[in-house]
Amino acid sequence: MKLNSVERAMMNNPLRAAHQHRREAAWFRRLAGGDLAGQHVLEIGCGRGVGAEVILDRLGAQQVTAFDLDDSMVELARKRLHGRPVSLSVGDVNAISQPAASVDAVVDFGIIHHVPDWQGAIGEIARVLRPGGLLLFEEITRHALEWWAFRALTDHPRENRFEADEFAAELGRHGLHGTGTLEHRAGGALFVGAARKV
Template sequence: MLMNKVETALVNSPPRRWLQRFYETQVLLRFGGRVLPGARALEIGCGSGYGSQLVLERFGAARVDAVDLDRAMIERAGRRLARYGDRVRLAHGSATDLRAALDADDGGYDAVFDFGIVHHIPDWPAAIAEVARVLAPGGRFYFEEVTAHALARPIYQRLFDHPTGNRFTAERFLVELAQHGLVVLGSVTRIRGDYLLGVAAKPVPDSE
Protein backbone atom coordinates (compact mmCIF):
# COMPACT_ATOMS: atom_id res chain seq x y z
CA MET A 1 0.00 0.00 0.00
CA LEU A 2 1.44 3.36 -1.06
CA MET A 3 2.00 6.11 1.48
CA ASN A 4 -0.14 9.24 1.24
CA LYS A 5 1.35 12.70 0.73
CA VAL A 6 1.51 13.50 4.45
CA GLU A 7 3.44 10.37 5.34
CA THR A 8 5.68 10.70 2.29
CA ALA A 9 6.64 14.19 3.42
CA LEU A 10 7.22 12.99 6.97
CA VAL A 11 9.49 10.06 6.11
CA ASN A 12 11.58 12.30 3.85
CA SER A 13 11.90 15.09 6.42
CA PRO A 14 15.17 16.02 8.19
CA PRO A 15 13.88 14.92 11.64
CA ARG A 16 13.02 11.47 10.30
CA ARG A 17 16.43 11.22 8.64
CA TRP A 18 18.12 12.21 11.90
CA LEU A 19 16.16 9.60 13.86
CA GLN A 20 16.97 6.92 11.32
CA ARG A 21 20.69 7.67 11.22
CA PHE A 22 21.46 8.47 14.85
CA TYR A 23 18.99 6.30 16.77
CA GLU A 24 17.54 3.44 14.73
CA THR A 25 20.79 2.59 12.98
CA GLN A 26 22.63 2.51 16.30
CA VAL A 27 20.06 0.16 17.85
CA LEU A 28 20.19 -2.18 14.86
CA LEU A 29 23.98 -2.19 14.83
CA ARG A 30 24.00 -3.04 18.53
CA PHE A 31 21.82 -6.09 17.95
CA GLY A 32 23.12 -7.28 14.59
CA GLY A 33 26.43 -5.59 13.90
CA ARG A 34 27.75 -4.68 10.49
CA VAL A 35 27.31 -7.09 7.63
CA LEU A 36 30.17 -9.29 6.50
CA PRO A 37 32.70 -7.90 3.98
CA GLY A 38 31.41 -8.34 0.46
CA ALA A 39 27.81 -8.80 1.66
CA ARG A 40 24.89 -8.42 -0.69
CA ALA A 41 21.92 -6.69 0.97
CA LEU A 42 18.28 -6.02 0.13
CA GLU A 43 16.07 -3.15 1.27
CA ILE A 44 12.32 -3.64 0.98
CA GLY A 45 10.32 -0.44 0.53
CA CYS A 46 13.35 1.73 -0.18
CA GLY A 47 11.47 5.01 -0.69
CA SER A 48 13.84 7.79 -1.72
CA GLY A 49 16.91 5.68 -1.02
CA TYR A 50 18.13 7.05 2.30
CA GLY A 51 17.91 3.64 3.96
CA SER A 52 19.93 2.04 1.19
CA GLN A 53 22.54 4.75 1.64
CA LEU A 54 22.79 3.82 5.32
CA VAL A 55 23.04 0.13 4.43
CA LEU A 56 26.08 0.92 2.30
CA GLU A 57 27.75 3.50 4.52
CA ARG A 58 26.89 2.44 8.07
CA PHE A 59 26.20 -1.30 7.80
CA GLY A 60 29.01 -1.95 5.32
CA ALA A 61 27.20 -3.78 2.52
CA ALA A 62 29.13 -4.18 -0.71
CA ARG A 63 25.96 -4.12 -2.82
CA VAL A 64 22.32 -3.27 -2.26
CA ASP A 65 19.24 -4.27 -4.21
CA ALA A 66 16.18 -2.18 -3.34
CA VAL A 67 12.51 -2.48 -4.23
CA ASP A 68 9.53 -0.16 -3.86
CA LEU A 69 5.91 -0.03 -5.09
CA ASP A 70 6.10 3.71 -5.80
CA ARG A 71 7.76 4.49 -9.15
CA ALA A 72 8.27 8.13 -8.14
CA MET A 73 10.25 6.99 -5.10
CA ILE A 74 12.35 4.67 -7.26
CA GLU A 75 13.25 7.67 -9.42
CA ARG A 76 14.20 9.71 -6.35
CA ALA A 77 16.26 6.84 -5.01
CA GLY A 78 18.03 6.57 -8.34
CA ARG A 79 19.14 10.19 -8.11
CA ARG A 80 20.24 9.86 -4.48
CA LEU A 81 22.19 6.65 -5.04
CA ALA A 82 23.67 7.37 -8.48
CA ARG A 83 27.11 8.02 -6.98
CA TYR A 84 27.34 4.37 -5.89
CA GLY A 85 27.16 3.14 -9.47
CA ASP A 86 26.64 -0.57 -9.96
CA ARG A 87 26.74 -1.22 -6.20
CA VAL A 88 23.00 -0.39 -6.22
CA ARG A 89 20.16 -1.98 -8.18
CA LEU A 90 16.66 -0.52 -7.94
CA ALA A 91 13.43 -2.21 -8.97
CA HIS A 92 9.72 -1.47 -8.97
CA GLY A 93 7.74 -4.22 -7.28
CA SER A 94 6.30 -5.77 -4.16
CA ALA A 95 8.06 -7.12 -1.09
CA THR A 96 5.64 -10.06 -1.23
CA ASP A 97 7.03 -11.23 -4.59
CA LEU A 98 10.74 -10.55 -4.76
CA ARG A 99 11.23 -13.12 -7.48
CA ALA A 100 9.09 -11.04 -9.83
CA ALA A 101 10.59 -7.72 -8.76
CA LEU A 102 14.28 -8.66 -8.59
CA ASP A 103 14.51 -12.26 -9.78
CA ALA A 104 15.58 -12.95 -6.20
CA ASP A 105 16.82 -16.48 -5.63
CA ASP A 106 16.42 -18.49 -2.45
CA GLY A 107 19.22 -17.53 -0.07
CA GLY A 108 20.48 -14.77 -2.36
CA TYR A 109 21.05 -12.07 0.28
CA ASP A 110 23.29 -11.80 3.31
CA ALA A 111 21.06 -9.16 4.90
CA VAL A 112 17.56 -7.73 4.45
CA PHE A 113 16.51 -4.31 5.78
CA ASP A 114 13.01 -3.11 6.66
CA PHE A 115 12.90 0.55 7.68
CA GLY A 116 9.21 0.75 8.53
CA ILE A 117 7.59 -0.78 5.46
CA VAL A 118 6.04 -4.13 6.50
CA HIS A 119 3.14 -2.42 8.33
CA HIS A 120 2.12 -0.91 4.96
CA ILE A 121 1.71 -4.34 3.37
CA PRO A 122 -1.80 -5.88 3.54
CA ASP A 123 -0.44 -9.45 3.44
CA TRP A 124 2.47 -8.74 5.74
CA PRO A 125 3.10 -12.45 6.64
CA ALA A 126 3.81 -13.05 2.94
CA ALA A 127 6.49 -10.36 3.10
CA ILE A 128 8.09 -12.03 6.12
CA ALA A 129 8.02 -15.35 4.25
CA GLU A 130 9.83 -13.71 1.34
CA VAL A 131 12.44 -12.22 3.67
CA ALA A 132 13.10 -15.67 5.12
CA ARG A 133 13.25 -17.22 1.65
CA VAL A 134 15.81 -14.81 0.20
CA LEU A 135 18.07 -14.70 3.26
CA ALA A 136 21.15 -16.89 3.08
CA PRO A 137 21.89 -19.17 6.03
CA GLY A 138 23.57 -16.97 8.62
CA GLY A 139 21.99 -13.89 7.06
CA ARG A 140 20.29 -11.21 9.14
CA PHE A 141 16.99 -9.36 8.96
CA TYR A 142 17.18 -5.82 10.35
CA PHE A 143 13.73 -4.39 11.07
CA GLU A 144 12.14 -1.21 12.36
CA GLU A 145 8.35 -1.35 12.49
CA VAL A 146 5.16 0.44 13.52
CA THR A 147 2.72 -1.80 15.36
CA ALA A 148 -1.06 -2.05 15.67
CA HIS A 149 -0.91 -0.03 18.90
CA ALA A 150 0.40 3.00 17.03
CA LEU A 151 -1.87 2.51 14.01
CA ALA A 152 -4.91 2.55 16.28
CA ARG A 153 -4.06 5.98 17.64
CA PRO A 154 -6.35 8.79 16.36
CA ILE A 155 -3.46 10.87 15.01
CA TYR A 156 -2.26 7.98 12.84
CA GLN A 157 -5.77 7.35 11.55
CA ARG A 158 -6.33 11.02 10.74
CA LEU A 159 -3.03 11.71 9.01
CA PHE A 160 -1.94 8.45 7.37
CA ASP A 161 -3.34 5.67 5.20
CA HIS A 162 -2.61 2.09 6.30
CA PRO A 163 -4.23 -1.31 5.86
CA THR A 164 -6.76 -1.86 8.63
CA GLY A 165 -7.02 -5.66 8.84
CA ASN A 166 -4.61 -8.15 10.37
CA ARG A 167 -2.20 -5.62 11.83
CA PHE A 168 0.49 -6.87 14.19
CA THR A 169 1.61 -6.13 17.71
CA ALA A 170 5.32 -6.34 18.49
CA GLU A 171 4.75 -9.81 19.95
CA ARG A 172 2.85 -11.02 16.88
CA PHE A 173 5.59 -9.78 14.56
CA LEU A 174 8.26 -11.67 16.50
CA VAL A 175 6.14 -14.83 16.49
CA GLU A 176 5.81 -14.59 12.70
CA LEU A 177 9.59 -14.36 12.36
CA ALA A 178 9.96 -17.54 14.43
CA GLN A 179 7.35 -19.33 12.32
CA HIS A 180 9.57 -18.76 9.30
CA GLY A 181 12.67 -20.04 11.06
CA LEU A 182 14.22 -16.68 11.93
CA VAL A 183 15.87 -16.39 15.34
CA VAL A 184 15.63 -13.00 17.04
CA LEU A 185 19.04 -11.79 18.21
CA GLY A 186 17.62 -8.78 20.00
CA SER A 187 14.64 -6.44 19.90
CA VAL A 188 13.27 -3.42 21.69
CA THR A 189 9.86 -1.75 21.79
CA ARG A 190 9.21 1.93 22.40
CA ILE A 191 6.24 4.09 23.50
CA ARG A 192 4.00 1.41 24.99
CA GLY A 193 4.66 -1.06 22.22
CA ASP A 194 4.10 1.36 19.32
CA TYR A 195 7.48 0.79 17.66
CA LEU A 196 9.63 -2.30 17.29
CA LEU A 197 13.31 -2.45 16.36
CA GLY A 198 15.39 -5.58 16.16
CA VAL A 199 17.46 -8.10 14.26
CA ALA A 200 16.76 -11.75 13.46
CA ALA A 201 19.05 -14.34 11.90
CA LYS A 202 18.50 -17.29 9.60
CA PRO A 203 20.25 -20.25 11.24
CA VAL A 204 23.04 -22.11 9.49
CA PRO A 205 21.99 -25.76 9.06
CA ASP A 206 23.93 -28.28 11.09
CA SER A 207 26.53 -30.08 9.01
CA GLU A 208 25.81 -33.71 8.27
Protein backbone atom coordinates (compact mmCIF):
# COMPACT_ATOMS: atom_id res chain seq x y z
CA MET A 1 0.00 0.00 0.00
CA LYS A 2 1.14 3.54 -0.73
CA LEU A 3 1.52 5.96 2.17
CA ASN A 4 -1.22 8.50 2.84
CA SER A 5 -0.42 12.18 3.41
CA VAL A 6 0.07 11.78 7.18
CA GLU A 7 2.46 8.85 6.73
CA ARG A 8 4.37 10.70 4.02
CA ALA A 9 4.88 13.61 6.40
CA MET A 10 5.98 11.24 9.18
CA MET A 11 8.46 9.39 6.96
CA ASN A 12 9.79 12.34 4.93
CA ASN A 13 11.15 14.71 7.53
CA PRO A 14 14.57 15.50 9.05
CA LEU A 15 13.80 13.75 12.37
CA ARG A 16 13.01 10.46 10.65
CA ALA A 17 16.14 10.79 8.48
CA ALA A 18 18.31 11.49 11.55
CA HIS A 19 16.81 8.47 13.33
CA GLN A 20 17.61 6.25 10.35
CA HIS A 21 21.18 7.55 10.09
CA ARG A 22 21.94 7.21 13.79
CA ARG A 23 19.76 4.70 15.65
CA GLU A 24 18.57 2.35 12.91
CA ALA A 25 21.97 2.22 11.23
CA ALA A 26 23.55 1.32 14.59
CA TRP A 27 20.95 -1.42 15.18
CA PHE A 28 21.50 -2.91 11.74
CA ARG A 29 25.29 -2.68 11.97
CA ARG A 30 25.23 -4.58 15.26
CA LEU A 31 22.73 -7.15 14.00
CA ALA A 32 24.82 -7.72 10.87
CA GLY A 33 27.92 -8.28 13.01
CA GLY A 34 29.65 -5.35 11.28
CA ASP A 35 29.18 -3.45 8.07
CA LEU A 36 28.07 -4.54 4.59
CA ALA A 37 31.34 -3.53 2.89
CA GLY A 38 31.63 -4.65 -0.71
CA GLN A 39 28.07 -6.02 -0.82
CA HIS A 40 25.22 -5.56 -3.28
CA VAL A 41 22.23 -4.61 -1.12
CA LEU A 42 18.55 -4.47 -2.06
CA GLU A 43 16.34 -1.99 -0.23
CA ILE A 44 12.62 -2.63 -0.38
CA GLY A 45 10.43 0.49 -0.27
CA CYS A 46 13.10 3.14 -0.77
CA GLY A 47 10.91 6.20 -0.19
CA ARG A 48 12.85 9.41 -0.87
CA GLY A 49 16.23 7.65 -0.67
CA VAL A 50 17.32 8.11 2.95
CA GLY A 51 17.54 4.35 3.52
CA ALA A 52 19.81 3.85 0.50
CA GLU A 53 21.97 6.70 1.81
CA VAL A 54 22.22 4.93 5.18
CA ILE A 55 23.08 1.61 3.51
CA LEU A 56 25.91 3.27 1.58
CA ASP A 57 27.22 5.76 4.14
CA ARG A 58 26.62 4.00 7.47
CA LEU A 59 26.67 0.33 6.49
CA GLY A 60 29.33 0.58 3.78
CA ALA A 61 27.58 -1.25 0.94
CA GLN A 62 29.25 -1.13 -2.45
CA GLN A 63 26.03 -0.95 -4.47
CA VAL A 64 22.33 -0.52 -3.68
CA THR A 65 19.36 -1.56 -5.76
CA ALA A 66 16.14 -0.01 -4.45
CA PHE A 67 12.51 0.28 -5.44
CA ASP A 68 9.24 1.74 -4.22
CA LEU A 69 5.61 1.30 -5.19
CA ASP A 70 5.20 5.09 -5.37
CA ASP A 71 6.75 6.65 -8.49
CA SER A 72 6.84 10.12 -6.87
CA MET A 73 9.03 8.73 -4.07
CA VAL A 74 11.36 7.10 -6.60
CA GLU A 75 11.76 10.50 -8.31
CA LEU A 76 12.69 12.13 -4.99
CA ALA A 77 15.19 9.33 -4.36
CA ARG A 78 16.72 9.85 -7.83
CA LYS A 79 17.34 13.51 -7.05
CA ARG A 80 18.75 12.75 -3.61
CA LEU A 81 21.04 9.93 -4.77
CA HIS A 82 22.20 11.35 -8.11
CA GLY A 83 25.72 10.13 -8.89
CA ARG A 84 25.71 7.47 -6.16
CA PRO A 85 26.03 3.70 -6.86
CA VAL A 86 22.27 3.16 -6.62
CA SER A 87 19.84 1.66 -9.13
CA LEU A 88 16.25 2.87 -8.56
CA SER A 89 12.94 1.72 -10.00
CA VAL A 90 9.22 1.52 -9.35
CA GLY A 91 8.49 -1.95 -8.07
CA ASP A 92 6.52 -4.26 -5.81
CA VAL A 93 8.02 -6.43 -3.06
CA ASN A 94 5.64 -9.23 -4.10
CA ALA A 95 7.23 -9.29 -7.59
CA ILE A 96 10.87 -8.25 -7.19
CA SER A 97 12.56 -7.81 -10.57
CA GLN A 98 15.96 -9.09 -9.37
CA PRO A 99 17.06 -12.57 -10.47
CA ALA A 100 17.12 -15.39 -7.94
CA ALA A 101 20.11 -15.49 -5.56
CA SER A 102 21.42 -12.16 -6.90
CA VAL A 103 21.88 -9.92 -3.83
CA ASP A 104 24.04 -10.19 -0.73
CA ALA A 105 21.63 -8.47 1.65
CA VAL A 106 18.11 -7.04 1.81
CA VAL A 107 17.16 -4.15 4.11
CA ASP A 108 13.60 -3.49 5.30
CA PHE A 109 13.13 -0.13 7.03
CA GLY A 110 9.57 -0.89 8.14
CA ILE A 111 7.94 -1.74 4.81
CA ILE A 112 6.55 -5.27 5.13
CA HIS A 113 3.75 -4.28 7.54
CA HIS A 114 2.35 -2.17 4.65
CA VAL A 115 2.08 -5.22 2.37
CA PRO A 116 -1.25 -7.10 2.33
CA ASP A 117 0.43 -10.40 1.33
CA TRP A 118 3.43 -10.05 3.62
CA GLN A 119 4.13 -13.79 3.50
CA GLY A 120 4.55 -13.56 -0.28
CA ALA A 121 6.91 -10.61 0.21
CA ILE A 122 9.12 -12.69 2.49
CA GLY A 123 9.12 -15.46 -0.12
CA GLU A 124 10.33 -12.97 -2.74
CA ILE A 125 13.04 -11.65 -0.43
CA ALA A 126 14.24 -15.20 0.20
CA ARG A 127 14.26 -15.86 -3.55
CA VAL A 128 16.55 -12.94 -4.42
CA LEU A 129 19.00 -13.45 -1.53
CA ARG A 130 22.06 -15.53 -2.31
CA PRO A 131 22.80 -18.49 0.03
CA GLY A 132 24.24 -17.00 3.21
CA GLY A 133 22.66 -13.63 2.37
CA LEU A 134 21.32 -11.42 5.12
CA LEU A 135 17.94 -9.79 5.74
CA LEU A 136 17.95 -6.83 8.13
CA PHE A 137 14.50 -5.70 9.23
CA GLU A 138 12.63 -3.24 11.39
CA GLU A 139 8.88 -3.82 11.59
CA ILE A 140 5.73 -2.70 13.41
CA THR A 141 3.61 -5.20 15.33
CA ARG A 142 -0.07 -6.00 14.85
CA HIS A 143 -0.64 -4.75 18.40
CA ALA A 144 0.78 -1.31 17.55
CA LEU A 145 -1.23 -1.09 14.32
CA GLU A 146 -4.38 -1.51 16.42
CA TRP A 147 -3.63 1.64 18.45
CA TRP A 148 -6.07 4.49 17.82
CA ALA A 149 -3.45 6.77 16.22
CA PHE A 150 -2.42 4.16 13.67
CA ARG A 151 -6.02 3.25 12.86
CA ALA A 152 -7.20 6.85 12.57
CA LEU A 153 -4.26 8.48 10.82
CA THR A 154 -2.59 5.83 8.67
CA ASP A 155 -3.56 3.43 5.91
CA HIS A 156 -2.37 -0.09 6.68
CA PRO A 157 -3.88 -3.42 5.77
CA ARG A 158 -6.19 -4.40 8.63
CA GLU A 159 -6.20 -8.17 8.12
CA ASN A 160 -3.37 -10.70 8.23
CA ARG A 161 -0.94 -8.62 10.33
CA PHE A 162 1.84 -10.09 12.49
CA GLU A 163 3.60 -10.06 15.81
CA ALA A 164 7.36 -10.59 16.04
CA ASP A 165 7.13 -14.34 16.66
CA GLU A 166 4.81 -14.84 13.66
CA PHE A 167 7.16 -12.83 11.46
CA ALA A 168 10.13 -14.93 12.61
CA ALA A 169 8.21 -18.15 11.96
CA GLU A 170 7.41 -17.03 8.41
CA LEU A 171 11.08 -16.19 7.82
CA GLY A 172 11.97 -19.72 8.90
CA ARG A 173 9.43 -21.23 6.47
CA HIS A 174 11.37 -19.54 3.67
CA GLY A 175 14.80 -20.67 4.85
CA LEU A 176 15.67 -17.38 6.59
CA HIS A 177 16.92 -18.06 10.09
CA GLY A 178 17.54 -15.50 12.80
CA THR A 179 21.06 -14.54 13.78
CA GLY A 180 19.96 -13.71 17.34
CA THR A 181 17.04 -12.65 19.48
CA LEU A 182 14.50 -10.24 18.02
CA GLU A 183 14.88 -6.89 19.75
CA HIS A 184 11.76 -5.00 20.78
CA ARG A 185 11.80 -1.19 20.65
CA ALA A 186 9.40 1.69 21.37
CA GLY A 187 7.54 -0.17 24.12
CA GLY A 188 7.05 -3.25 21.95
CA ALA A 189 5.59 -1.37 18.98
CA LEU A 190 8.66 -2.14 16.85
CA PHE A 191 10.95 -5.10 16.51
CA VAL A 192 14.28 -5.36 14.74
CA GLY A 193 16.28 -8.39 13.73
CA ALA A 194 18.42 -10.18 11.19
CA ALA A 195 18.09 -13.48 9.38
CA ARG A 196 20.37 -15.40 7.04
CA LYS A 197 19.37 -17.55 4.09
CA VAL A 198 20.55 -21.10 4.58
